[in-house]
Amino acid sequence: MKASIVLLLPLALWLGSCGPDGPKRLPVLGEHQVSAAGDTIYYTLPPFRFRNQDSAEVTAATFAGKVYVADFFFTTCPDICPKMKDQMLRVYERFGANDSVLLLSHTINPRHDTVGVLREFSQALGISSAKWHMVTGDPDSIFYMARQYMISAMPDEQAPGGFLHSGAFILVDPAGRIRGYYDGTDPEKVDELMRDIPILLHEARPQ
Amino acid sequence: MKPARSRTRALLAFGWPLALLGLLLLLRWGMDGGNTAGRKLYERECQSCHLENGQGLRGWIPPVAGADYVQERGAELACLIVHGISDTLTVNGRRYAQPMPGVQKPLTPNEIAALINYLKTAWGKQGAPVSAPDVARALEQCP
Numbered sequence: 426m427k428a429s430i431v432l433l434l435p436l437a438l439w440l441g442s443c444g445p446d447g448p449k450r451l452p453v454l455g456e457h458q459v460s461a462a463g464d465t466i467y468y469t470l471p472p473f474r475f476r477n478q479d480s481a482e483v484t485a486a487t488f489a490g491k492v493y494v495a496d497f498f499f500t501t502c503p504d505i506c507p508k509m510k511d512q513m514l515r516v517y518e519r520f521g522a523n524d525s526v527l528l529l530s531h532t533i534n535p536r537h538d539t540v541g542v543l544r545e546f547s548q549a550l551g552i553s554s555a556k557w558h559m560v561t562g563d564p565d566s567i568f569y570m571a572r573q574y575m576i577s578a579m580p581d582e583q584a585p586g587g588f589l590h591s592g593a594f595i596l597v598d599p600a601g602r603i604r605g606y607y608d609g610t611d612p613e614k615v616d617e618l619m620r621d622i623p624i625l626l627h628e629a630r631p632q
Numbered sequence: 633m634k635p636a637r638s639r640t641r642a643l644l645a646f647g648w649p650l651a652l653l654g655l656l657l658l659l660r661w662g663m664d665g666g667n668t669a670g671r672k673l674y675e676r677e678c679q680s681c682h683l684e685n686g687q688g689l690r691g692w693i694p695p696v697a698g699a700d701y702v703q704e705r706g707a708e709l710a711c712l713i714v715h716g717i718s719d720t721l722t723v724n725g726r727r728y729a730q731p732m733p734g735v736q737k738p739l740t741p742n743e744i745a746a747l748i749n750y751l752k753t754a755w756g757k758q759g760a761p762v763s764a765p766d767v768a769r770a771l772e773q774c775p
Contacts, residue, residue: 500692503733507681507689514690545729549691 451596451604451624455575469601473570475531475560478543483529483558485601492625493527494618495595496609497571497578499534500546504585505592509609513594514550517557519619525599525626528557531570533578533588535561574603594618599629670750673743677713677735686755692730694723697755706759707766709751710744711774741767 455468472485494516498506513528520526532538538546543559561567571578574595581589596605596618604625607618678696682688686697696702701723702709716734720727739747741764748767752758 501730504680507683507693510689510692511683511687546692550689551691 448627449624450628451598451621453598454603454605467600467602470570470573470597470603473566475562475566476540477554477558477560478540478547479554480540481554483560487558488527488529488597488601490599490629491525491527492599492622492629493529493597494622495529495531495574495597496593497531497533497567497574497576497590499532499586499588500538500542501534502586502588502590505610509592509594510550512609512612512615513557514552515612515615516594516619516622517552520622521556523626525629526556526622530557530559531567532559532561533564533567533571533590534586535564535567576606596621596625598625667746667750667753669743670746670748671754673739673747674750674754677737677747681732686751691726692728694721694726694728696751699723699758702751703758707745707748707762707770708773709748709762710741710767710770713744713747714739714771715774741765741771744771 453467457468458466460466470485475483477483494513496509496513498509500506510530513530517528532543538561540561543561547554547557547559568578571590576591576593576595578588578590580587583589592608592610594607594609594615595603596607598604605618605621608614681693682696686695688695694701701721712732714734716732718731720729722728744767745762745764749761752761
């Protein structure tokens with residue numbers, strides 16, 4: 426009896442290390458509601474409408490059925506943005522060939538970051554607007570969306586460059602649900618994001 | 633005899649932590665060429681834009697590592713560091729148009745020299761070192 430426990434314990438530990446549900450799954454973040462029928466209704470991002478660096482309209486439909494990474498920045502930001510953009514370039518390069526992955530960077534200084542400035546910025550970075558949308562629009566709509574992504578972004582005279590904002594990269598699934606937050610200034614957290622994206626891609630594939 | 637032995641014991645007791653500290657300092661020195669002041673200033677004043685590896689942001693913020701601009705200039709870099717720049721500048725054949733703010737806190741010529749020398753050594757040697765008097769002179773002639 427004792428011998429069998431000794432033999433089974435390592436096996437149980439080994440099986441347990443795979444997790445009870447098999448491979449890693451990402452949580453669905455945000456407040457859940459329960460419908461009258463008893464179904465869970467997950468938090469999904471509301472519709473939006475912005476313009477990207479090509480002056481093309483970008484809406485939630487642009488990202489429907491895609492896994493995307495969103496963030497908030499501004500081109501003249503002197504503190505964390507260069508690092509965030511340097512890290513987002515890594516994500517861009519890693520998933521460049523995968524049409525199911527898109528990137529969405531919102532400027533929080535739309536008065537300065539017009540379509541023209543964003544075009545200049547994306548040309549400097551050498552990125553394609555089909556993959557990485559850099560969007561501008563009405564400031565209220567941008568700050569509203571930041572709140573919907575549940576991150577902080579607001580004008581603040583005390584902050585470097587005049588805006589206070591989070592350096593988070595937000596991972597969104599094809600159904601518009603938030604699945605993860607990653608510190609976009611930390612290469613290790615961005616590694617984690619790049620490991621999590623394939624999990625969502627796999628999940629989205631019809632079983 | 634006895635005092636000599638206790639001296640040896642004291643040396644053994646306190647000597648090895650001192651030796652360890654010395655070794656650590658030496659390692660640290662090896663990493664930034666002894667220019668800790670320059671490294672700290674870089675981290676405080678430059679790193680958020682030019683990044684830890686000195687590469688800047690592709691096409692938008694110029695590199696300081698492997699930059700002909702840094703290599704070809706000496707103490708006159710002080711003007712750029714102190715006053716910033718709003719004109720375009722060309723680094724390694726590429727034009728950059730983003731304005732750069734000057735340093736946030738006033739720096740002494742000594743500190744500026746340490747910073748310039750850090751830029752010139754941190755990622756491989758990039759031109760001759762500068763001295764604090766060179767910097768003070770250059771600052772008087774800023775455009």
